[in-house]
Amino acid sequence: MGWFKVSPLPLFNHISFSFLSVLPFLKIEDIVTLIQDEEEGVPIRTVKSFMTKIPSVVTGTDIVQWLMKNLGIEDPAEAMHIGSLIAAQGYFFPISDHVLSLKDDGTFYRFQAPYFWPSNCWEPENTDYAIYLCKRTMQNKTRLELADYEAENLARLQRAFARKWEFIYMQAEAQVKIDRKKDKTERKILDSQERAFWDVHRPVPGCVNTTEMDIRKCRRMKNPHRVKKSVYGLVEEGTQSQSPIHTPSHHCRKGTKEDVEKEIIFLNTQIDRHRMKMSKVAESRSYVDYDQFVTAQEPANPWTSDDPSLWELEASKEPSQQRVKKWGFSLEEALKDPAGQELFLKFLESEFSSENLRFWLAVQDMKRRPQQDVAQRAEDIWAEFLAEGAPSSINLDSHSYERTSQNLKDPGRYSYEDAQDHIYKLMKSDSYTRFLRSNVPGPADGKEESGHNKVYSGLTSNHPHIM
Amino acid sequence: MEELRKEMENLKDQITAVRKTFQDSTLQEAAAGVTVVGRVQLKTRKTLRGHLAKIYAMHWGTDSTLCVSASQDGKLIVWDTITTNKVNAIPLKSSWVMTCAYAPSGNLVACGGLDNMCSIYNLKGKDGNVKVMRELAAHTGYLSCCRFLSDTEIITSSGDCTCVLWDIETGTQKMVFAGHQGDAMSLGVSPDFKFFISGACDFTAKLWDIREAECRQTFGGHESDINAIGFFPNGNAVITGSDDATCKLYDLRADQELLTYQDPSIMCGVTSLAPSKSGRLLLAGHDDFNVNIWDMLKAERVGVLAGHDNRVSCIGVSSDGMACCTGSWDSFLKIWN
Numbered sequence: 094m095g096w097f098k099v100s101p102l103p104l105f106n107h108i109s110f111s112f113l114s115v116l117p118f119l120k121i122e123d124i125v126t127l128i129q130d131e132e133e134g135v136p137i138r139t140v141k142s143f144m145t146k147i148p149s150v151v152t153g154t155d156i157v158q159w160l161m162k163n164l165g166i167e168d169p170a171e172a173m174h175i176g177s178l179i180a181a182q183g184y185f186f187p188i189s190d191h192v193l194s195l196k197d198d199g200t201f202y203r204f205q206a207p208y209f210w211p212s213n214c215w216e217p218e219n220t221d222y223a224i225y226l227c228k229r230t231m232q233n234k235t236r237l238e239l240a241d242y243e244a245e246n247l248a249r250l251q252r253a254f255a256r257k258w259e260f261i262y263m264q265a266e267a268q269v270k271i272d273r274k275k276d277k278t279e280r281k282i283l284d285s286q287e288r289a290f291w292d293v294h295r296p297v298p299g300c301v302n303t304t305e306m307d308i309r310k311c312r313r314m315k316n317p318h319r320v321k322k323s324v325y326g327l328v329e330e331g332t333q334s335q336s337p338i339h340t341p342s343h344h345c346r347k348g349t350k351e352d353v354e355k356e357i358i359f360l361n362t363q364i365d366r367h368r369m370k371m372s373k374v375a376e377s378r379s380y381v382d383y384d385q386f387v388t389a390q391e392p393a394n395p396w397t398s399d400d401p402s403l404w405e406l407e408a409s410k411e412p413s414q415q416r417v418k419k420w421g422f423s424l425e426e427a428l429k430d431p432a433g434q435e436l437f438l439k440f441l442e443s444e445f446s447s448e449n450l451r452f453w454l455a456v457q458d459m460k461r462r463p464q465q466d467v468a469q470r471a472e473d474i475w476a477e478f479l480a481e482g483a484p485s486s487i488n489l490d491s492h493s494y495e496r497t498s499q500n501l502k503d504p505g506r507y508s509y510e511d512a513q514d515h516i517y518k519l520m521k522s523d524s525y526t527r528f529l530r531s532n533v534p535g536p537a538d539g540k541e542e543s544g545h546n547k548v549y550s551g552l553t554s555n556h557p558h559i560m
Numbered sequence: 561m562e563e564l565r566k567e568m569e570n571l572k573d574q575i576t577a578v579r580k581t582f583q584d585s586t587l588q589e590a591a592a593g594v595t596v597v598g599r600v601q602l603k604t605r606k607t608l609r610g611h612l613a614k615i616y617a618m619h620w621g622t623d624s625t626l627c628v629s630a631s632q633d634g635k636l637i638v639w640d641t642i643t644t645n646k647v648n649a650i651p652l653k654s655s656w657v658m659t660c661a662y663a664p665s666g667n668l669v670a671c672g673g674l675d676n677m678c679s680i681y682n683l684k685g686k687d688g689n690v691k692v693m694r695e696l697a698a699h700t701g702y703l704s705c706c707r708f709l710s711d712t713e714i715i716t717s718s719g720d721c722t723c724v725l726w727d728i729e730t731g732t733q734k735m736v737f738a739g740h741q742g743d744a745m746s747l748g749v750s751p752d753f754k755f756f757i758s759g760a761c762d763f764t765a766k767l768w769d770i771r772e773a774e775c776r777q778t779f780g781g782h783e784s785d786i787n788a789i790g791f792f793p794n795g796n797a798v799i800t801g802s803d804d805a806t807c808k809l810y811d812l813r814a815d816q817e818l819l820t821y822q823d824p825s826i827m828c829g830v831t832s833l834a835p836s837k838s839g840r841l842l843l844a845g846h847d848d849f850n851v852n853i854w855d856m857l858k859a860e861r862v863g864v865l866a867g868h869d870n871r872v873s874c875i876g877v878s879s880d881g882m883a884c885c886t887g888s889w890d891s892f893l894k895i896w897n
Contacts (some may be wrong), residue, residue, distance in 0.1 A: 120805075120827045164825060174866075175825060178848050301870050305889070307831075308674065309658060309704060309719065309743065310785070348741055353564045355739070359775060360571035366777075368582045369813040374796075375590030384838035385881050385897060386853075387597055395642075396605045396883050396897050425752075461710040463729045507771050 122212060125184045128159055129204055135159045140201065148278050150188060150201040157197045173197060181303045182211050186289035191240060191297045193289070203282065209290040211304070217294050220261060221324045223250040225291055227265035228272075237284065242298050268325060290324070421529055424521045440528045448485035449516050449524070452478045456509045471504035479512075489515060579816040587809075587818045591857040597840060600853050600863035602884065608639050608893035610646055613655075615887035616673075617705075617874045621662040624878035628669045629887055630660035636671050638683065641885065641895050650681055650690050656702075663708040668693065668728075670714060672703030678716045680728055696726045698733050705746045709753055709770075717744035723758050725770060735773040739766060746788050751795040759786030765800050767812060779810040781817050788832045793839040801830030807844050809856065821854045823861055832874045837881025845872030851886055867894055 420427035500508035613633035634655030656674035701719030742761030784803035806822040828847035853863035870889035
């Protein structure tokens with residue numbers, strides 16, 4: 094194979110920088126290696142056609158069948174999906190088409206040479222592509238004729254490389270000379286593999302370019318040493334302008350001594366941290382009834398029925414049975430829903446303990462204010478809820494009270510954190526339970542919706558997680 | 561230095577051993593009595609057309625009908641997903657955008673990317689024009705993700721391996737969360753807004769206390785970059801998606817991995833993920849153009865969303881749980897349910 098100016102790179106030589114970029118390829122490449130195995134693979138053979146022989150091919154159906162059998166796939170569509178993925182990356186290709194897809198029929202496919210596999214991190218330059226297109230025009234073979242889009246590409250490259258076209262032409266001639274020395278059958282195979290390589294890197298317009306990388310990963314993965322290798326062994330000076338996504342990364346963070354020391358400190362704190370047993374954690378209460386994707390909702394999902402009444406209902410103050418039921422799951426759920434919050438507040442007012450919830454809500458609001466308003470709000474809250482003789486005095490234990498008044502010497506968003514937690518726990522263990530058991534009056538306008546009045550009774554029996 | 565590294569590895573082994581002692585059961589055993597969710601088949605209800613290049617990110621507004629998307633065509637588009645109309649089409653200074661976010665209030669959107677900045681836009685400006693309100697600049701690497709805590713605070717993650725809490729009013733950094741040894745790729749805020757989680761290219765996920773600017777927990781186990789991360793709806797667990805083609809569920813209280821979602825036929829990395837409203841289902845977007853739907857309790861694949869012609873780069877479930885939105889490199893967004 095004389096035209097391999099750069100010798101075929103064994104996979105593992107290349108991976109010193111990281112396995113990251115080749116991880117997805119490795120799994121596919123395991124499959125691609127197996128599928129070509131003499132004993133266990135697909136039947137690759139030479140097919141006699143009209144006046145000629147087609148070497149080294151296999152049918153699409155054979156590939157699909159093999160995938161189903163060897164990957165344990167029952168659904169042919171799934172096998173097609175995987176097969177198409179492998180084809181799109183050029184590991185095998187249709188011998189008579191530039192479009193890299195898999196068909197489950199008698200279409201012939203050939204396997205790509207490992208030299209051209211994506212894991213070798215090819216980023217072929219346009220000069221290589223120009224040489225390739227150019228040399229195809231030099232040989233008088235129908236199978237090597239350029240497709241329309243390739244002819245257009247060649248014309249564009251001729252304009253772009255006008256000044257060094259002589260050099261490109263010479264390289265193309267040299268390649269043709271080398272190719273001519275090869276055996277006819279070998280040439281057929283190599284030419285098709287070379288074409289498939291370019292179909293991956295310069296795809297037919299409209300096809301997905303599978304070599305496109307996520308720009309966030311670009312800099313870390315390909316060619317860390319910035320050596321551009323040429324398919325045809327050219328040594329290029331850096332004449333290509335660098336796109337922003339390929340500018341060298343200036344922040345290569347390695348594990349410094351300081352990092353390791355910090356990590357050790359952190360790990361030491363983690364050894365004895367509190368952990369819950371898996372069995373306890375695994376008790377999961379199912380909200381499945383509330384999941385649109387699993388069970389259909391009443392009223393109908395507006396997306397499928399074009400009926401927005403569900404959204405109107407959600408926005409309204411007259412909650413559905415199901416929504417009300419949710420308030421029984423936890424205090425958090427009740428407070429999340431504005432209607433639930435309102436009802437809970439009313440209930441607390443009836444018990445003359447609404448100052449707790451009002452305090453909690455005031456602190457939540459303060460936390461969302463712009464920085465410059467926070468200090469003032471903090472003081473207002475102190476005056477309203479905590480100062481001596483405050484109009485809505487709340488009941489804090491002396492410890493939290495002390496800490497809070499200390500915090501207020503330098504008021505900030507989290508000055509009331511302890512106090513808030515304390516009050517929340519109080520509401521949860523005390524008022525909330527009574528709220529659930531109470532018979533709450535119906536909506537404010539006096540209309541009595543059936544079922545809403547006694548909606549909370551019986552809830553606690555279904556939900557052991559309350560409290 | 562060698563000594564230090566040995567000590568570090570030693571501690572890590574100890575922690576692994578301790579975690580094992582709490583494994584008196586597995587989620588699979590506990591869920592043995594639960595029936596698998598039946599086959600989940602979601603259909604495309606809307607296709608949002610308008611972007612001219614790869615879509616890198618999308619985020620639902622809290623009203624469940626508006627969403628924002630960011631594309632490499634240099635535009636941020638706010639969509640009314642029901643009518644498919646573009647409410648706003650915001651031209652960006654830098655077209656290399658990688659993330660976008662919608663503030664819970666609906667007043668602001670944010671985006672950022674290779675410009676290393678997080679730009680905040682006010683959607684409700686007086687004269688109706690959408691303008692840049694703040695440019696939060698301090699990161700020394702690309703902006704991979706951003707999420708609002710409120711109209712006054714936002715958290716960002718960056719390729720410089722740190723996450724930052726910003727005060728939007730003053731445009732300054734309030735807290736820096738450093739600790740990851742690789743690019744921080746994604747972040748998620750807890751339902752109570754007290755914590756956030758980050759996934760990075762050092763293969764770990766970290767839980768951070770927003771108030772104390774400290775890392776509370778670190779979770780490992782993935783074999784490659786973590787590209788996507790999200791809280792389980794009840795806030796007690798964390799879900800991660802990685803280039804190693806798997807998703808994992810970590811419980812915060814047990815401090816360890818509960819489940820791995822993987823299948824030999826899934827060979828492409830996870831780019832994005834979103835749990836369904838109840839947390840029973842996990843939707844994961846992959847490089848192979850598909851979204852896989854998992855039964856989270858049973859770790860079985862129960863559905864596939866196939867409809868994009870290029871990789872799925874972002875996914876989100878609306879807050880009312882009614883619909884899921886996917887964004888792709890094929891320049892389209894699709895609404896499914």
